[in-house]
Amino acid sequence: MITMPETTVPTTPRGSRLPSWGRGVLWTALAVVMLTVTADLTGLPSITASSTVQAGVQLAVPILLAGLGGLWAERAGVVNIGLEGMMILGTWGAAWAGYHWGPVAAVIGGAVLGALGGLLHAVATVSFGVNHIVSGVAINLLGAGVAKYLSTLIFFPVSHNPRQSPRVEPFDTYSAQPLAGWLADLEQQQRYVLSDVAGVLRGLVSGVSPLTMLTVVLLVASYLLLWHTRFGLRLRSCGENPVAAESLGVNVYRQKYLAVIVSGALAGLGGAAMVLAPGQNGYLENQTNGRGYIGLAAMIFGNWRPGGLLGGAALFGYSDGLQTLTNGKTVLGLFYGVALFCWVIMLVQLFRKRWIMAGVAGVSGLVLYGIYLAVDDLPTELTAYLPHIVTIVVLAASAQRLRMPAADGLIYRRGQGS
Amino acid sequence: MSSPPVTAGGATEHPAVVLTGITKRFPGVVANSDIALTVRRGEVHALCGENGAGKSTLMKILYGMQQPDEGTIEVDGEQVRFKSPAEAIKAGIGMVHQHFMLADNLTVLENVVLGAESLHGIGRRARARVAELAGRTGLRVDPDVLIEQLGVADRQRVEILKVLYRGAKIIILDEPTAVLVPQEVDELFDTLRGMREQGFTFLFISHKLDEVRAIADSVTVIRRGTTVGTADPKSVTSRQLAEMMVGSELPSPETRDSTVTDRAVLTVAGLRLSAEDGSGRPVLDEIDLAVHAGEVVGIAGVEGNGQTELVEAIMGMRHADSGKVLLVDRDGKINDLTGQGTLKRREAGIGYVPEDRHRHGLLLTQSLWFNRILGFQTRKPTSTGRWLDVEGARADTRRIVERFDVRTPGIEVPAAALSGGNQQKLIVGRELSGEPVLLIASHPTRGVDVGAQALIWEQIKQARAEGLAVLLVSADLDELIGLSDTIKVMLRGRLVADADPATVTPEDLGSAMTGAGVAGGESE
Amino acid sequence: MAVALTSVVSLAACAKDSGGTGGGGTNSAQGSGCTLATPPADAAATTSTTTSDKKVDASALKVGLAYDIGGRGDASFNDAAAAGLDKAKSDLGVKEIKETTAAPNEADSAKEARLRQLAQDGYNPIITVGFAYAPALGKVAKEFPNTKFAIVDSAVDGAANVTPLTFTEEQGSFLVGVIAAYKSKSCHVGFVGGVKVPLIQKFQAGFDLGAKTAAKDIKIEEQYITPAGDFTGFQAPDKGKLKAEGELAAGADVIYQAAGNSGKGIFDAVKAKSGAWAIGVDSDQYKQPGVADDKDIILSSMMKRVDVAVFDFLRAVAGNDLSALPKVFDLAAGGVDYSTSGGKVDDIKKVVDAYKAQIVSGAIKVPTVPAGS
Amino acid sequence: MTALRGKLLPPVLAIAFSALLCTIALLISGGSPGSALAAMVTQVGKGTTAVDIVNSATIYYLIGIAVAIGFKMNLFNIGVEGQYRIGAVAGAIVGGSTNLPPVLEPLLIIVTAMVAGAAYAAIPAILKVTRGVSEVITTIMLNALSIGIIALLISQRAFGVLNGNNIGTRNVPQSGWIPGISLGEHGTIFGFVVIAILAGVGYWVMLNRTRFGFELRASGESPTAATAGGVNAKRMIVIAMLLSGAIAGLTALPELLGRDHTYTQISPQGYGFTGIAVALLGRNNPGGIAFGALLWAFLDQSAVSLDNVGVPREIVTIMQGAIVLSVVVSYEVIRRLELAAEQRRVGRQLAAAAGGAA
Structure with missing residues (x-):
């Protein structure tokens, strides 16, 4: 039978x-x-020139920071298409604080303004249960509007241009000497392959802004925090199965709030990185130019993992650097x-x-x-x-191999799990 | 308190849990009203009641997920008020939910320590503690596999481990046997008995009376949100319990005489389907199946063995890799549905009662008549091809409400406003309205009240008598055995056995479902 | 991850890049410069500015000025127009002035509304800055035939009351092209445009021909920050800096920028590379406060005298004689020119002026479209 | 009655809330909210402002509908920005190089623009159904890319002609123009407003009376239930996206056929995001979108007057952002309250019925 x-x-x-x-x-x-x-x-030779790589690094930093912001939010289950708006808020905050108190203040100012944008997104999506993308789009509109208004109101009297802030003092940059110099020599020698590798490496270790170092630290810290601490476990559980997390005594709302606020702060840092970018030295309307979205794409490409995100941001930064130069x-x-x-x-x-x-x-x-x-x-x-x-x-080419957090983008209401 | 708690053991010892006068109101319904319940320490206390009687709400209140509007809770003699599960956990209460609360993409260990990281961290010490608990209770699971790779019984072990890890002494089990086959149920009961010896207290929620009688030390029955009484399961009969639960005898799915004809309505041949994860693993493997007019073919199987995929492949919601699906309509015309879309299959005469009515059956925020159109958007009376016939849809919805006893104040209310049983009656009514030749019913009475259950069974029997072919998938073995003319057992994507409902017992079926009596065979 | 960490640690421990030169920049421009073509015979440039000494009183005028996006303070052509207005205020006694500014991405109807408002409020003359106003002005000018309009950088067909204030940017750019060729040590120069629109391509066309005329073997890099339609290119100094760095890395050592606000970044890039020069645009950027840090590397600037045009127009309106205005503000009319502030081109001034005379006389014709585009 | 309240209350609440927000912003910055509002309202009566509002609203309405078609089934076509511009430039190029008799010429341009818009929307649609790429990301990237494509198309190497310092397509011949409705000194209303109204009516009929509209709504409400009900999700995604792109292709035509007659490098951009905002404001409902479009147009056009009272007109952008955010929040809150109320009502009625029967 x-x-x-x-x-x-x-x-x-x-x-x-x-x-x-x-x-x-x-x-x-x-x-x-x-x-x-x-x-x-x-x-x-410019494909591997140190200048290309250096430009790539500079252009990748804001994308990486925005993507890291996306990672935090989405690991906690909140889709954050509002990164662009938070980044714009960050540029304003960074320029304002940076103009008054210098580059360190700019970093803080950017993060704080970005975090405010994140808070708004958290209120809308977590407390009120608004569709995450709708809320994100609305925050992008609002962020652009607020930055525009504040810029007209506060920067215009100083810079005489409503779309631009006065000059913000940038960070000094650092090079890993004598390594960078040695690599420079090697790159100059035009040796087959060797010089190319030297060019790439030199681009990575010379002219590095403290903000770039901070970004790398934040990336590593995010990885350790999200994957190797209890806090991270709780946060990720909210993105995988918030009902289960709540049933185990995790305060899902608090985790989500925290994650989205950090997400905003990171996006705001991305904005600060743009304000402090070499040659830029200030706020300019539209300067983010969609980098928040690209950061999000980099994170998706990176399969919601920090390492993958780094790869995505490097790819976009490099291609942007190459086409620019x-x-x-x-x-x-x-x-x-x-x-x-x-x-x-x-x-x-x-x-x-x-x-x-x-x-x-x-x-x-x-x-x-x-x-x-x-x-x-x-x-x-x-x-x-x-x-x-x-x-x-x-x-x-890669979307079908990706796996996003199971509850990413879903509306979660406290106490309404089965 | 309608009957005094059975007093046993030392008089000085406080009961583990005492609930008094618990009342909880939701919009439109009173879920619990003046409930009284006493659970002694170290017993398995069953809580019985039919669907919608308020068992789950009561347990959520005890577990701190919801707060009572009135009434008091005492745990170990002390009055408590839990604002969140965290506080209930702290008081030594754990809950294993009917729908598992596990994050698929996290490992077993991560799921176990989540929320209780402060006890032993999340690393080596936690792992050692889990191993120790597993050893003591016999709940062995590899801590490093992802939940998504586990079977149902293993997931349940993880759930129990979770509450043990938090130091729970009082454990609420919400319909723990619903997804298990009889052999796994036995295994679970063995585990529970062993743990009871170690001093754990269990609150066991179920409406399966024989199971209650097999494991429980005492049983409390609730009906329409309030306690009817407490009884000793050793001395009470199933019939008495049933009368306490619903006020009358429980309905039976039993069919009387066979109406099976030799006209095959549905023929499935060589159906194959690969897993969506790209691994190439078959989830349906060489399925051959025939359903005749007037016949109910039941599919038995442990969840996750391909029943869902089989139904969705026949409905055209998944694209089979190979195999044929043929349907013969009333005029004897053969429709080759292979490769056709869902709409074509529905138009050819398949009605479909999906297993998850919220996900697949209804548009919850839309009105009842709007829901009537779903699946019938190309057919009379709801549509004239490209254009909708709104009036026709309304009129026919009124007919269904009338004929299928859908309790609703009108047809303009959103589907979400109805109770589960009424939603299900609406779906069954809709699916039987299109003059189908085949009805595919997945768990048609899951989570509905006794009245709706009886009505749905009756409607299926009636349609069968009129020559409808029915493919029935159910986890409720009594329903399956009672309604079916033929039972096929599904295991790992294959139909591995046939059973005759007239002779088969649930235990036989369970053996077949888990792989020829090898208990727990589906997990290594 | 470990790699990243170590690199951070080692970076933190290592040298701060000195302010002036970029990280390890060692290949400062070397070379002996171009093989130069024989410059044309030395001839005095006949720059006939339309300045007449007739005293004009414009105190009765109500002047309306509609700026393009950015408005007063953009350190570019809006500012130049504002400077012309300010000069009219002080020299001609203009009292009543109304200034308005376009919003980014506004529709033509908004521009029309703005101009109509000015005209209805009795402002006359009304000056619009930027060719973006042309369609709107075409309509509004017809509705107010008695109001005198002017438009910078464009002409409006079939409207007699609109005075076009256009410039031959290519001619001025030719001259700075010559300067670049003479000053390049590597015989390799570069151009960075803000947005690849025909107006900016005129700058490139002139620069290319000037450099090639002075030294026919010269290598020229050309870059635009954004393509047409994406006007953020005028507002992106960080990208400007990268573009300029790309050209410098390719070997160019004199860079001419026509990139609006992005020019600042281009100057920064040039400043970071020893031995490289930059050429400014629109106004005499050596004197411009916004880029004062970079004045030591600014060789010269291609001056587009929007201020002169605006001032001349106002004076002509006050004197009720629009016919005195040049049809085009070209090299001959002093509408475009090169600057000599800082004295870095004093040594070749003779040569540049000789080319200038050739253009003024018509012996050299400068195209408005770069070769090959 | 409650349904109407559910529709009207959220926007009213949202506008009130954002007005409050702007009042605070103005007070902090030392402006006077009263005079600002007065200036904006009186501006409507001045010159051609009223007509300009209607004309802008026509444009916003079309693109709002385009966005709403996607939204109705939870497709976020953020790419309407690129689609409308590609549509416009294609229409302008074809219009500039043909000279058919009246009626035919504008028809040709309209069809070209719709086809081009739909074609550009096809890319994200195909990538979504075949490769599973989120349309949100692809459409945003394609928006940026559209700028480059347009720059290439209207360069002199391709179809561009130089007009002074401006570059754009050849002029559309007069036979291709759509005459406006002249109101004398108050301006001229675009003739295209009629087409916009027709689009709105068509959208309503499609949504409420056709099988396609039903399937669209069902997919938006619950893709799983729609699939079980025989709706082919992939086909719906493609069709909805193409339809959305086609309507988006109409967006710039009022200006192209009614005023500018050429598409140039300085033709307006940014209607796409307005469209999203307007669709959100109007809750994807044809009447609501009309309201949203008019409100948005009023804010945009009347902002000119703020300069006169010394208030930075950028305050309007704050107001717009705040309105959108608060509108989506209040819709959500009210929706939930109404559903709970409905459940209560049903429970009560059933209890009463049961009590009566017992």
């Missing part, structure tokens, strides 16, 4: 053998090798690099016997290589939006 089923349950763990940091190192190394090879084969030809050179990358993926997939994926990767590589050969320049009208295009392409 009973047909016996097979007794083994296929419960092979899905993770790979490498620990996650190991994979990060591997990916980073792979990316650097790819860029190096590309730079040498295409004869476009160079021209269509160099961006076109990237096509070559991405084609190489596709072929590496193809080999990996062939090895894993995933024929379709391998085919897709191989064909994509061919198409990109074809474009590289056929076109000799790209219009700057389009290369200016390289980070945005990269965002779309990267998400399209």
Whole structure:
């Protein structure tokens, strides 16, 4: 009467053998090798020039901070599309405090104003149960409006320009000497591959602002805090199953409030990073220019993990830096690099016997290589939006492998769990 | 207090829990009214009552998730007032919810220590403590696996571990057996008995009377939000208990005579479906199935073995990798539904009572007549092709309300305003309105009151008698055995056994559901 | 993670970058400069400013001024217009003045409303700053035929009461192109535009030709901060700095900027690189307070005399003789020019003036569109 | 009655709340709220302001509808900004290079703009249903990219012509213009207002009387229940997105066909976010959106007058942001209160019925 089923349950763990940091190192190394090879084969040294990397770092910092803000909020279950608005508030706060009391005050001012935006989002989404995206969009409108008004009211008399703050003193920058100097020499020598790697490394260790260091510290601290402390466990449980968390005595509202306020503060810091960016030295209307959204995308790309977020922010910062510093030809050179990358993926997939994926990767590589050969320049009208295009392409390629916190974006009402 | 608490043991010892005069009102309903309950230390105290009687509300009050409007709670002789679960936990009360309160993406250890990190941290000491508890009670689970990889029985172990970890001495179990097969129930009861010896007190909520009689030391019955009385389960009969619960005999799903014909309405052949996580693991594997006109085919299985996927694959809500689905309509025309969308399948004559009425059955904030259109947006009387027939929908909704005894003040109220039983009656009414040739009913009476349950059973029987083919999925083995003409057992995505409802016992079925009597077989 | 930590630790321990030069910048511009073309025969430039000494009293005028986005204080052409107005106030006795400013992204109807309001309130003349006003002005000017309008940077067809105040930015840019070629040690110069719009491309076109005319082998970098339509390019000094750094890294050592507020960042980038020069735009930026920190690296500036045009227009209206105004404020009319403040181009002034004479005489024609775009 | 209250109360509360907020902001900054309000209200009667409000509202209404179509099924088409601009520039290019007789020419332009808007909306729709990429992120990125695409299209290398210092598409021939309704010195109302009204009526009918509208609403309310009810979620996403993009494509046409006749580098941007705000204000309801569009247009157009009373007109942007935020909050609160009230009412009636029967 009973047909016996097979007794083994296929419960092979899905993770790979490498620990996650190991994979990060591997990916980073792979990316650097790819860029190096590309730079040498295409004869476009700016792909690995220290100036490109340095610009990339500078442009990645606000994105990283905004993304970190997104990470905090979404790990606690609140989608924060309002990062952009909080960032704008942060730019105003940073400029105002920075103008009066210098760069350290600017950092604090940015964080405080951003946190206020976060508080607003928390009130709307947590206490009132407003749809998270709706509230976020509204906060973006409000943040822009408030910054505009305050700028007209307070900056205009000093700067004589309603859209701009007076000059804010920036931080001094630091270089890891003598390492940076030594790498500089190496980069100058134009040695095959070696100089490219030196260029990349030099970009990372020279001209570093304290804010960049702070960002790295915050990234590491967020990781430790969220994944290795009781506070973090509680916070993440609110993003996974708030009803369960509440049933265990976790004050879900408080955790969410805290997370979203921290999220706002981090976004505000991102704003401060823009105000203190070299050459900028102040508030300017529209200066965030959608970086809050890109930060969110970087976090999604990073699979709601700090390490992944770092990778995402680095990718966007680098592509933005490259397109800013160079021209269509160099961006076109990237096509070559991405084609190489596709072929590496193809080999990996062939090895894993995933024929379709391998085919897709191989064909994509061919198409990109074809474009590289056929076109000799790209219009700057389009290369200016390289980070945005990269965002779309990267998400399209990776979105299905991602896993967001289970209760992310869901409205949670206290006591209404089953 | 309608009957005095049974006094046993030392007179000086305070009872573990005493509830007096508990009253709780919600918008529109009084959930609890003047409830009295006394639980002695070291006993398993069952709390019986039908769905909607107010058991869960009462337990949430005891656990601090809700506050009573009136009444007092005493724990170990001291009057307490819990503002949150945290305070109840502190007083030594733990609760295992009917719907597990676990975060799928966290590990067992993380789930256990969550909220109680101050006891032993979240690291090595916590792990040691969990291991120690598991050893003492026999609740063994690997602390480092993610919850999503665990089966139902293991999840329940984690839930119990959770409350033990917090030092709970009084443990509320809210319908713990609802999702278990008989063998797992036995295992659970063994664990409970062992723990009772160690001095734990259990409050056991159930409406399965034989289970109550098997495990409980005393039983309190509540009906319509108030206590009817307390009895000794050893001396009371199931029938007496049932009368205390609903005031009359419980309805029975028993069908009388067979109406099975040899006309196959639904034929499923070689159905295969892979898991959505991309692992390629099959969740449905070579399913062959036929349902004939006038026949109820029951699918038995432990939750998570593919029943949901089978139903959704037949409904076209999931796309099978391979396999055929054929449906024969009243005129004998064969419709090949393979690869068709849900709407086409519904139009071909499938009615669908989903297992989760809130997620799949209703648009909660919309009116009843708007809900009537759902699934029928292309058919009369609610629609004329591209255009809706609002008046037709209203009229037909009134008919359903009348015929299926949906208790509502009108058809303009939002579906959310109805009770679970009335919502379910509306869905069943709607799905039987389209002159279906096949009804797929997933857990059609889960969480509804006795009246609605009886009505739904009666309607299914009646439709079956008129030649309807029914595919029934249920976790309630009595319902399954009572209603079905044929029972098929599902295990790990395959139909592994057939059973004859006339002869099979729940225990036999349970053995088959867990894999040929290997107790706990689905977890290693 | 460990890598990141160590790098933070080591960074914290290490050297602060000295203020003037960028991190480890060692490749200061070296080289002997360009092989220069023979400059044209030395001829005195005939700059005929329209200044006539006739005393004009404008105290009866009610002057309305509608600025483009940014308004007074933008350190750019709005400010230049304001300077012309201020001069009219002090020199011509203009008393009654109303200034309004456009909001970012406003519709034409808002501009129309603003102009109509001014005209209805009796302001006459009304000056609008920026070509963005052209469509709105085209309509409003017809409704108020007795009001005299002027528009900076544009012309309005078929409206007799609108005086166009346009400039030959390409001619002035040609001259600073020559300066750049002469001053570059690496024979490699750069241009950074704010937004890639035709107006800014005129600057680039002139600069390119000037540099190429002076030294035909010269390498020229060209960058715009944003494409047309995204006007944040005039408002992004951080991006301007990066753009300039990109050009400097590519080897350019003289950079001409036409980037509005973003110019500040470009100056900062140039200042951080030893041996590099910058060329300013619109006003004599050597004297501009907002960029005073950077005056030592500003070689010269391409001056677009919006202030002169506004002042001249007001005087012409007061004197009731609009015909005296030049049709275009070109090099000959003194509408554009290069600045010599700071004395860094004194050594080549003769050469530049010779080219200037050639342009004024028409011997050199400067295009308004860069080659190849 | 309660339904009407539920619809009207939130916006009223929200406006009151944001007025309060602005009053505080004004008082702190030393302005006078009374005179500011008076200036804004009296501005409506001045010159062409009233007509300008109607004209702006026409534009806001169209884009509000476009956003609302997405919102109705929980699709956040933040990309209307890019879609309307791509639609407008496509319409202007086609209009500038053809010369059909009247009626046909504007029709061609309208269809082109709608198709282009829909095509640009197709990208996020396809990425969402095939790759599972959130439309929120893709549409935001595509908004930025649209600036580059437009810059490329209206450059002289492509379809642009230089007009003074401005660059834009060729002028649409007169046969393509849609004549306005002239009110003499009070200005001219765009003829396109008729099309906007038709779009609103069509939206209402679609939503309440068609199968598609039902499926849209069902998907928005509960995607799972809709799927079980036979609604093809992916198909709905694509259709709703295309429809939203097509309506967005109409947005800039009132100006293009009624006033500017060319699309240039300085043509207005930023209607997209206004559209989102207006749709939120109007709760995706055709009547509500009209109200929201008029309110928004009033605030925008009357803000000019604030300069006269020495109040920074940027106060209006605070007011707008505050209104949107408080409107969504109050809708949510009122919705919840009403549902609870409804449940109470049903419970009471049933109890009464049971009592009567017993």
